[in-house]
Amino acid sequence: MRAVEITGGAGPAEALTLVERPYPVAGPGQIRIRVRAAGVNRPDLLQRQGRYPPPPGASDILGLEVAGEVDQVGEGVDRWRTGDRVCALLGGGGYADQAVVDARHALPIPDGVDFIQAAALPETVCTVFANVFESGALRAGETLLIHGATSGIGVTAIQMAKAAGARVVATSRGAEKAEAARKLGADLSLDSGSDDLEAAISVFGGVDVVLDMVGADYAALNQSVLKPFGRWVVIATLSGSLAQVDLARLMMKRIVLTGSTLRARPADEKARLISAVEATVWPWVASGQVRPPLEATFPLDQASAAHLRLEAGGHVGKIVLTA
The missing domain is CATH 3.90.180.10 (Medium-chain alcohol dehydrogenases, catalytic domain)
Structure with a gap:
């Protein structure tokens, strides 16, 4: 063969x-x-x-x-x-x-x-299900933040979250990608190269779950926009794996930080x-x-x-x- x-x-x-x-x-x-x-x-x-x-x-x-x-x-x-x-x-x-x-x-x-x-x-759907719905425990009515939203994992996560009755905040690089994520169903789609992500997500009301494929560069943002009892799930570290985490903030917000591979x-x-x-x-x-x-x-x-x-x-x- x-x-x-x-x-x-x-x-x-x-x-x-x-x-x-x-x-x-x-x-x-x-x-x-x-x-x-x-x-x-x-x-x-x-x-x-x-x-x-x-x-x-x-x-x-x-x-x-x-x-x-x-x-x-x-x-x-x-x-x-x-x-x-x-x-x-x-x-x-x-x-x-x-x-x-x-x-x-x-x-x-x-x-x-x-x-x-x-x-x-198979690989994409299993990754999203294991991390967003099992580790992240996303439920209907909650909000999922997806970094890298136009990747293979990202577009699948948008669709699966919407099918489950959740809201989606998407970040991606460039206006064209942001528009693509919006067309796929994201309720708020942001251009990470030009938008003020923290301000926009905070005005939107914050998020319950973060699906993070970026890593270090978005650690501070994730800690800021997660609601109390939020879940931060890391599945890739494209910007680096060494991140600064404010443990006091995690404690005060009761945030769960987890990660996995498949x-x-x-x-x-x-x-x-x-x-x-x-x-x-x-x-x-x-x-x-x-x-x-x-x-x-x-x-x-x-x-x-x-x-x-x-x-x-x-x-x-x-x-x-x-x-």
């Missing part, structure tokens, strides 16, 4: 190479998917740069989410049959013609959702999360309330171009590889 390997070099053109590898085989409790599309995510860039190695037992091939048809079913798997249309959360292995995954980490593709749309969902979670925990996503989020996907916009698609042999597009930072929504 075709697969994209990391072969060294600093940039994607030097680091990513299309090679031939043996077809993987579905073991007990696993399914093999004929990959039709694979999501491209920021952790893929970090792995290519040598900064985010795969967890033990995971494929060295990039790719954390795929969509396609089941073409092999391992021993002990009852739910899936050959030919089923599925998307799946992977620990790695998505940039290939075939991917093997724990059968419990797959989801049925709803009617009306094509493979490209489906490939943009890829290294145990298989049983991922299975639990997938089940919760299917119960809560999948009806929103089926109804069309959650359909993250696609920035671009690239063939598998142009994975380096896909990485360059994501690294450029001008995207709104998801970037997907097609087989």
Whole structure:
């Protein structure tokens, strides 16, 4: 089968190479998917740069989410049959013609959702659900602040929060991105390059939950605009990981500060999360309330171009590889 390997070099053109590898085989409790599309995510860039190695037992091939048809079913798997249309959360292995995954980490593709749309969902939706709705405990009527709101995670978080009956404050860089976030449903969409974020969010009434993909640069802002009993959830540190936190303010406001990653979670925990996503989020996907916009698609042999597009930072929504 075709697969994209990391072969060294600093940039994607030097680091990513299309090679031939043996077809993987579905073991007990696993399914093999004929990959039709694979999501491209920021952790893929970090792995290519040598900064985010795969967890033990995971494929060295990039790719954390795929969509396609089941073409092999391992021993002990009852739910899936050959030919089923599925998307799946992977620990790695998505940039290939075939991917093997724990059968419990797959989801049925709803009617009306094509493979490209489906490939943009598993890693992104699971990240948002685990952090915004579980760690962040966002409820209907509350307000979610999303930094980096036009990223793949950001656009999905806007849609999921609105589907759950919450209000959304979005920050993004540039007037065009701010307008894109507003069109996706943000109740207040701010340009981080020109707007006075603290003043605008304070006038809006503050926020209950922060989904923070920026890190250090927005630490003071988050502490200021969070309401009492607010939840600050960190999932990336694009501006740095060393932040100044006023512990007295956290105490006085009773703010909860937490963070997480998804890829290294145990298989049983991922299975639990997938089940919760299917119960809560999948009806929103089926109804069309959650359909993250696609920035671009690239063939598998142009994975380096896909990485360059994501690294450029001008995207709104998801970037997907097609087989």
